[in-house]
Amino acid sequence: MAIKIVEHALEYQDRVRAFNRRMKEKGSAWAFYENPVPRWIPKRGDQSTWRQYYLALDDDDEVRGGYCLKHQTFWFGGRVHKIASFQGPVSEGAVDRKYGLAAVCMVRDMLAREPNLFAFGGNEDITRLLRANRWSVLHTPLCLKVIRPYRFLRLNRMLRNSTSRRWILDGLAFSGLGWIGLKSLSSMRTIAHRHPLLADCEIVETFCDWTDELWLSSRESYDVSAVRDSEALNLLMPKDGWPPVIRLKITFGSQVIGTAAVLDTPMQDDRRFGCLRVGTIVDNFGLLAHSPRIVAVATNLLEQRGVDLIVSYQTHPQWLEAFRANGFQVLQNRRVLAFSPSLERQWGHAESLLCDLHMNTIDGDGPLGLAPVGSLRSATYPEQPEAGFYWKDDAEE
Numbered sequence: 001m002a003i004k005i006v007e008h009a010l011e012y013q014d015r016v017r018a019f020n021r022r023m024k025e026k027g028s029a030w031a032f033y034e035n036p037v038p039r040w041i042p043k044r045g046d047q048s049t050w051r052q053y054y055l056a057l058d059d060d061d062e063v064r065g066g067y068c069l070k071h072q073t074f075w076f077g078g079r080v081h082k083i084a085s086f087q088g089p090v091s092e093g094a095v096d097r098k099y100g101l102a103a104v105c106m107v108r109d110m111l112a113r114e115p116n117l118f119a120f121g122g123n124e125d126i127t128r129l130l131r132a133n134r135w136s137v138l139h140t141p142l143c144l145k146v147i148r149p150y151r152f153l154r155l156n157r158m159l160r161n162s163t164s165r166r167w168i169l170d171g172l173a174f175s176g177l178g179w180i181g182l183k184s185l186s187s188m189r190t191i192a193h194r195h196p197l198l199a200d201c202e203i204v205e206t207f208c209d210w211t212d213e214l215w216l217s218s219r220e221s222y223d224v225s226a227v228r229d230s231e232a233l234n235l236l237m238p239k240d241g242w243p244p245v246i247r248l249k250i251t252f253g254s255q256v257i258g259t260a261a262v263l264d265t266p267m268q269d270d271r272r273f274g275c276l277r278v279g280t281i282v283d284n285f286g287l288l289a290h291s292p293r294i295v296a297v298a299t300n301l302l303e304q305r306g307v308d309l310i311v312s313y314q315t316h317p318q319w320l321e322a323f324r325a326n327g328f329q330v331l332q333n334r335r336v337l338a339f340s341p342s343l344e345r346q347w348g349h350a351e352s353l354l355c356d357l358h359m360n361t362i363d364g365d366g367p368l369g370l371a372p373v374g375s376l377r378s379a380t381y382p383e384q385p386e387a388g389f390y391w392k393d394d395a396e397e
């Protein structure tokens with residue numbers, strides 16, 4: 001069987017629907033976007049950042065898989081370069097070995113379109129395939145701060161996935177021991193890294209000129225970072241679009257020292273968070289020397305809004321230190337970061353790259369699963385319209 005890859009278009013919508021139906025019938029919780037126009041960063045004119053969907057078709061032009069490329073400009077080697085990251089793929093090979101070729105063809109196709117490619121997100125199924133194709137695969141941390149221990153222990157699903165664990169966590173919550181443990185862990189960290197974490201912030205509607213100035217004055221201190229000028233940030237986090245972030249302009253005295261974007265999401269029956277109110281630091285950027293202040297401002301805002309916990313994916317050692325200084329736990333090996341052979345040749349060896357690479361929640365797959373679906377609810381994806389790929393139900397009893 002030959003597989004060809006095409007850009008998703010309206011004419012394939014019914015065939016994607018049929019693909020999703022077959023995946024479900026064969027027991028998979030994964031599906032692909034039926035609408036060919038991405039809701040997050042569709043291409044409109046000549047823009048630096050956009051997402052595009054591709055489909056794998058068999059000899060009969062039936063859809064057997066799909067993936068998404070996110071084109072973006074990155075700062076590295078003292079210059080701005082165009083590269084891309086991918087999301088997915090999802091392949092019928094996962095449920096029917098007859099289509100094992102689809103995933104290999106999709107990986108080859110994305111590399112032919114953009115050899116300098118990375119993935120930030122994904123799971124072990126895809127890392128097996130990538131490793132077999134000489135990609136470098138790392139696992140990067142998640143920063144977690146529990147603000148309301150009682151609600152966290154009672155309502156989260158991440159930890160409460162077996163009856164015995166549920167009993168223990170309930171015991172901790174009701175006795176107050178969990179509260180004491182989680183609170184003292186977080187305050188011990190804050191004391192150990194004591195900084196005068198003061199700064200001012202203004203909630204802004206869009207990223208404007210001050211973002212460009214901040215980008216130009218800060219970018220030299222990073223080896224590798226996605227371009228975070230006003231054009232890029234307004235495309236990644238559009239006003240009135242997805243993800244519905246709160247944007248912060250952070251100042252210290254008269255100087256703009258950083259920017260942050262946060263989400264405050266009341267989850268409902270979420271596979272990991274249950275019904276918790278989840279704060280996410282989606283993006284953080286600025287002068288590295290001020291990173292603890294920037295994290296402090298974003299954290300304070302979310303705490304004041306009443307979230308139960310705050311999460312953020314981060315890679316840069318100095319930013320990770322800034323999160324620790326603000327009472328976050330750094331949980332290792334939580335998000336896959338994979339580099340194509342060509343990108344690794346350009347950026348340098350994957351392991352050593354982590355010394356000065358700035359990626360966070362907005363990079364790669366973005367805050368899928370952490371942002372509310374709200375106004376984006378669509379008839380085709382009632383559960384997770386913007387995730388596109390349904391989450392696997394990984395709750396184990």
Ligand SMILES: CC(C)(COP(=O)(O)OP(=O)(O)OC[C@H]1O[C@@H](n2cnc3c(N)ncnc32)[C@H](O)[C@@H]1OP(=O)(O)O)[C@@H](O)C(=O)NCCC(=O)NCCS
Nearest residue numbers: 030088089090091093094100103104122123125126129132
């Ligand atoms: C992730 C996913 C796309 C991988 O597809 P898959 O078909 O399971 O991929 P596999 O790793 O089994 O590889 C497919 C075949 O290609 C082969 N292969 C891999 N690299 C190859 C290469 N360079 N040349 C030739 N064959 C190759 C594998 O050996 C395998 O062959 P086999 O079926 O004879 O064992 C699929 O499992 C999936 O859709 N999962 C659900 C969605 C998902 O998790 N997506 C990723 C994160 S969002």
